[in-house]
Amino acid sequence: MGIRSYYKQFAGMTDEEITDELREQAAEARRQALSRIEALDLSQTTWHELPHPDVVAAVTFAVRGMLNLAPDPTAEELRRAIGRRVGIEPSRVAIGNGAGQLLSSATRSLVKPGEELLIPWPSYGLYPLMAQRAGAQAVPVPGGHDVERLLAAVTPRTRAIALCNPNDPTGAYIPPAALRELLDALPEHVSLLLDEALVDFVSDERAPAASLALLDDHPRLLIFRTFSKVYGLAGLRCGYVLGGPGSERLLAQLAPELGVGQPAQAGAIEAIHVCDPQVAARRATVIAERARVLERLHDLPLDAAPSEANVLWLRAPGLSASELTARLRRGGVIVMAGTEVGDEEHVRVAVQAPIHVDRLLEAARTAF
Known part of the structure; x- marks a missing residue:
């Protein structure tokens, strides 16, 4: 379009009509530009960047040199490395094919058919399946990241509580002092399965050690952690569980009867040795960007609960989770609709690098 033709299109229009027309043209140009940009997937809790190169090298070496050999079924070297890291005996560490496998095994061991597994809800979608596979009953506790609500939900049939802390998908967090209150008040027949897959993203850097300090005084506490999230090693499927004396x-x-694969063991050991600076940087990024999103949301018709995880639980009053998901998708950002965990209002969005947060905020601005 030539310059004369460009201005001629506005002939006979009022200033307001010209403004509306220019705004619509700009919006259309942006929609076309976004259609050529690959959508940003913020629907997952796993880390978006590739693993540390030394970890990749360790896994590659294990694949090339030991894939024909059976792995150490006890994962003794890895258990020793974790024990040194967290300050407990290796005999109180078990290695599994991800924290999920260990959580499922714990549920089958502790909760018998017909008994109850309490689950603060909404939470990690694996937990109800764990109860189902054990022949037990999953008992959701709405708003259950609260000590009083959890204790009120305990019955004589309750055998364990599966507590994701900080929670996926809401980011809710029960601090160690409140966990101690919960553990002190639980009946003897109830164990606490504390899933700390996202604990590295808690603002208080003392949080990981503070929860571990509860183990010595509470024999019914098991703490589950993973290399899948902040380490970015979800493909290795390697996690571990920690217990107190007598566990x-x-x-x-x-632990799996034949252990976990040698590549997973090698990668996890190397991660413990070399990834501290990388983990610290990722943690700092999530904490800073999480705060930035929450601050910017004040200018938008979106609500977000406080979060101590690498996710935010968003709601747009008046919109369903499906509609909010669709609007953000049109803006080039993929999120998880809360309908996946039975919530019709919220969506879960991962907090990643600043450039990704910029795209999220832009998609949120254009969604309304």
Whole structure:
């Protein structure tokens, strides 16, 4: 379009009509530009960047040199490395094919058919399946990241509580002092399965050690952690569980009978040795960007609950989760609709690098 033709299109229009027309043209140009940009997937809790190169090298070496050999079924070297890291005996560490496998094994060991597994809800979608596979009953506790609500939900049939802390998908967090209150008040027949897959993103850097300090005084506490999230090693499927004194026999039952693969063991050991600076940088990024999103949301018709995880639980009053998901998708950002965990109002969005947060905020601005 030539310059004369460009201005001629506005002939006979009022200033307001010209403004509206220019705004619509700009919006259309942006829609066309976004259609040529690959959508940004913020629907997952796993880390978006590639693993540390030294970890990749360790896994590659294990694949090339040891794939024909059976791995150490006890994962002794890895258990020793984790024990040194967290300050407990290796006999109180069990290694599994991801924290999820260990959580499932713990549920089958502790919760018998017809008994109850309490689950603060909404939470990690694996938990109800764990109860189902054990022949037990999953008992959701709405708003259950609250000590009083959890204790009120305990019955004589309750055998365990599966607590994701900080929670996926809401980011809710029960601090160690409140966890101690919960553990002190639980009946003797109830164990606490504390899933700390996202604990590295908690603002208080003392949080990981503070929860571990509860183990010595609470024999019914098991703490589950993973290399899948902040380490960015979800493809290795390697996690571990920690127990207090006297938990050794139970922990041995939770580990896979033939152990985890040698590549996973090698990658996890190397990650412990070399990834501290990388983990610290990722943690700092999530904490800073999480705060930035929450601050910017004040200018938008979106609500977000406080979060201590690498996710935010967003709601747009008046919109369903499906509609909000669709609007953000049109803006080039993929999120998880809360309908996947039975919530019709919220969506879960991952907090990643600043450039990704910029795209999220832009998609949110254009969604309304």
